[in-house]
Amino acid sequence: MFLIAGVQPKTKRLDENPEQCPACGLVQAxxxxxxxxxxxxxxxxxxxxKGEPFLFCENCRCPVDGYRASTQELPLSGAxxxxxxxxxxxxxxxxxxPHCGQRA
Ligand SMILES: [Zn+2]
Ligand SMILES: [Zn+2]
Known part of the structure; x- marks a missing residue:
């Protein structure tokens, strides 16, 4: 009996709407x-x-860093x-x- 068994990764695309990749600037993430x-x-x-969702750039062929940061609240720039x-x-x-609609 010859059985080939093992655990293999399987890539699944969750969203057909790409986002802009901060590394190359193309909307292919x-x-x-x-x-x-x-x-x-x-x-x-x-x-x-079951894996965690992340942004993968088709152009760079690598995960996009900073995805988690972009899902959090915007950093305070001072302005x-x-x-x-x-x-x-x-x-x-x-x-x-943008939080309550009060006129600034
Ligand atoms: Zn890219
Ligand atoms: Zn407010």
């Missing part, structure tokens, strides 16, 4: 997830590990103003508070 499957004769049978109503900071270029 797709939200991707790598799941690990238990494979027999190179046929994925059982998913043994922000404090909302009089909700006391949250937002960019000075906004005419209205």
């Amino acid at each position: 797709y939200t991707t997830r790598v799941d690990h499957y238990l494979s027999i004769f190179f046929i994925p049978l059982i998913r043994v590990k 922000t103003t404090l909302c009089a109503a909700c006391k949250r900071r937002f960019d000075r270029s906004f005419k209205y508070c």
